[in-house]
Amino acid sequence: MLSRLAAPILGIPRPAKRVIVLAVDASLCVLTVWLAYYLRLGEWVKISGEGFWQPQWAVAGSLALALPIFIVNGFYRAIFRYSGLAALMTIIKAVAVYGLLYASIFTAVGLEGVPRTIGLIQPMLLLLTVGASRMLARFWLGGVYQNQLRMATLPRVLIYGAGNAGRQLAAAMANSHEMRVVGFMDDDDRLHGHVLNGLPIYSPADLPSLVSSLHIATVLLAIPSASRYRRNEMIQQMRRAHVEVRTLPSVSELAQGTVSTSDLRELDIDDLLGREPVNPNLLLLGKAIHGKVVLVTGAGGSIGSELCRQILAVGPVELVLVEQSEFALYEIHQELLGRVGEAPVILHPVLASVRDRHLMQDIMRRYRPDTVYHAAAYKHVPLVEHNPVEGIRNNTLGTLVAAEAAAAAGVADFVLISTDKAVRPTNIMGASKRLAEMTLQALSAAGSQTRYSMVRFGNVLGSSGSVVPKFRRQIQDGGPITLTHPEITRYFMTIPEAAQLVIQAGAMAKGGDVFVLDMGSPVKIRDLAVQMIELSGLCLKSPANPDGDIEIRITGLRPGEKLYEELLIGNNPSPTSHPRIMKAHEEFLPWPQLRARLDALETALDATDLDVVEALLTDLVAGFRCESDTPGWNGTATALAANHA
Incomplete structure (x- = not known):
């Protein structure tokens, strides 16, 4: 009182x-x-x-x-x-x-x-x-x-959404020492001009004038039930007002408890994709996992760790985590232990490299997995370009070692996590992954009892090296945002959605299948950078606007980097029972011929003879063009050989 x-x-x-x-x-x-x-x-x-x-x-x-x-x-x-x-x-x-x-x-x-x-x-x-x-x-x-x-003195904010989530958020922020709520915005024109809990309700169309009159710094998007497409429309509308936009998670993520300020998060690119995720087919999810022993290589990586989370939720009997990084293995093992609860799932953390033939054979014989998801790979294009010997050994020969060990142990399904960079590659990482695909295709055609398949997709959001956290750090540091080329484009998908689709695609395999995920429309990275600048409440600094806040600086394409990524070598994909999964038809060499070439490749790698390595990759991988200036290519192997030694 x-x-x-x-x-x-x-x-x-x-x-x-x-x-x-x-x-x-x-x-x-x-x-x-x-x-x-x-x-x-x-x-x-x-x-x-x-x-x-x-x-x-x-x-x-x-x-x-x-x-x-x-x-x-x-x-x-x-x-x-x-x-x-x-x-x-x-x-x-x-x-x-x-x-x-x-x-x-x-x-x-x-x-x-x-x-x-x-x-x-x-x-x-x-x-x-x-x-x-x-x-x-x-x-x-x-x-x-x-x-x-x-x-x-606090930043003044508007809450977009006068529904239950918006009201709870306003109540939680009533005594906040971080932001001051000065009103709501809502799409329902019947609410405009009314007052809710002492705060006026405005039309979203008035946002540009409200930013000036009310000194608005941030808009909090509190409509968790909105579709991704609708959220994208709202975000595009707010871009023009140059305010920072933060959002609440989806309804499913807020299912437990009430809304609080800790639920607010910065926008991710998945808020901008404008493409609705398809609910997973539960039968496909459980077909190769439920009640079975599952092994994941590269279990501590971005995709591997999410695969482990998704697999654990489906209910395997045992889950074997194979990872060569001790820290990454510790992290995912501890996280999964916290998720197991009372479920009768046995976790096996195993430190191992997929390149170690004897160790991989021992692991497969010891745990007898029913399904293997092979996510272990070196994936950063510039790093692999500077270390081609290690990249090919790990990505191609490591896949061969794991696949042969799986076949010897009687594994039913072996699923390779591939990449869109395997299509007409201009870098060693992409060529090594395409050669890994060809290896599984050839093994399958040779009559292996193990069903080999591979799932090819583009960039995943939030993975190590992703542009989104990199751009966010650069914006927080005051810029500039570094971009390799103004026209560069990429496909994007969230990690959970990619992992679910990998599991479902693997469950549809008959042997030698190359599955391609529908990644939606490609995203122009410069447009993404501009959006992130504007949705942080800042302005792009350019010759037309020299007083802007954040500059975009073009640094030039990195070794082996492509302007555009593709998902298919040919143009004849076949649909499957899942609307987001297609099947590609890619050519490959018969196993006897390919095996001889792989042996020659391994010999060249042992000798660090990069001229021979380049020639073999060019001969084996359709569309491969070596566009790198990295020392070691174009006949200058001496420096790299000394470095490798």
Whole structure:
């Protein structure tokens, strides 16, 4: 109740506040004279002064002396300035001067009808009451006042969505020390102009003018039930207003508990894709996993770790995590242990490299997996380009080692995680992955009992090396955003969606299948960078806008990097029972011929003869063009050989 009364009082104009406090002090002068008479006489007297006692003279003297002294000492220059220890000392000094003058008149000199002791008692009472009034103001109004000062300096935000999630978010932020909610926006025009929980509701079309008039810094998107396409429309509408946009997760992510400020997150590119994810086919998800022993290589990587999470949710009997990085293996193992709960799933963390033939054979024989998901790979194009020997050994020969070990152990399904960079590759990473695909195709055609398949897709959001976290860090650092080429485009998909589709595609395999995921429309990376700048509330710095905030700097294509990625070598994909999964028809060499070439490749790698390696890759991989200037190519193998040694 007192807190609610404090806010209107603090809203009074400063001159009016000074008059009020002056009136309070004047009243205290009158009150303390009245109390002093009572303490002296033991009975209440009338201030009007009828009879022998003349208190009106004592009142007049108090007012005539106290108020000028208080004004001179700055009591009314600031309401809350005099509410601490320094303020108390100022009050004591001012009242001491007043008391000396007051006692000189009414005690030393004396006036008829005013007892001499009044000149001593009243100043002491005035000191107590004035000091108490300032302390009361500090404890009652000071906290509210300081909170209002803090709130005034906080970034001002609007909540987009006046529904249940928006109301809960506004309530959670009522006392936030990070942002101040000043209103709602909502698409329902019936709500425009109304007030919800003390906050006005505006039309989204008014956002550009609201940014200027209300000094809006951020918009919080609180419509978790909106489709991805609709969210994309909202975000594009807000881009023009140059405000930072933050969002709440989807309804499924908010299913437990109420909405809080901790649920707010920065926009990811998946908020901008404008493509709805397809709900997974539960039969396909469980076909190769439920009640089975599953092994994942590269289990600590971006895709491998998400595969492990998705697999664990389906209910295998055992899950074998194969990873060569101790730290990555520890991280995913600890996370999965926390997810297991009471489910009867046994986890096996195994430190191993897929290049170790004897170790991989031992692992396959020991755990006897039913299904293997082969996600272990070196995937960063520039790094593999600078380390071609290790890249080919790991991506191609490592796949061969794992595939042969799986066949020897009687594994039913072997699924390779491939990449769109395997299509007409211009880099070693892509060529090594296409050669890994061809290896599985040839093994399958040779009559292996293991069903080999591969799933090819583009970039996944949030993976290590993804442009989104890189751009976000560069924006936070004040720029510039570095881009290799203004026309570069890429396909994108979220990690969970990619992992689910990999599992479902593998379940449809008959042997030698090359599955291609529908990645939607390609995204121009420069457009993505501009969107991220604008949705951070900043402006692009360019020749047309030299006063902008963040510059985009073109650095040039990296070794082996392509402007455009493709998902198919040919143009004859076949549909499958899943709307987001297609089947490609890619040519390959028969296993005897390919095996001989792989042996020759391994020999060249052992000798670090990169001229022979390049020639073999060019001969084996359709469309491969070596466009790298990395030392070691074009006949200059000596430097790389020394480095490798």
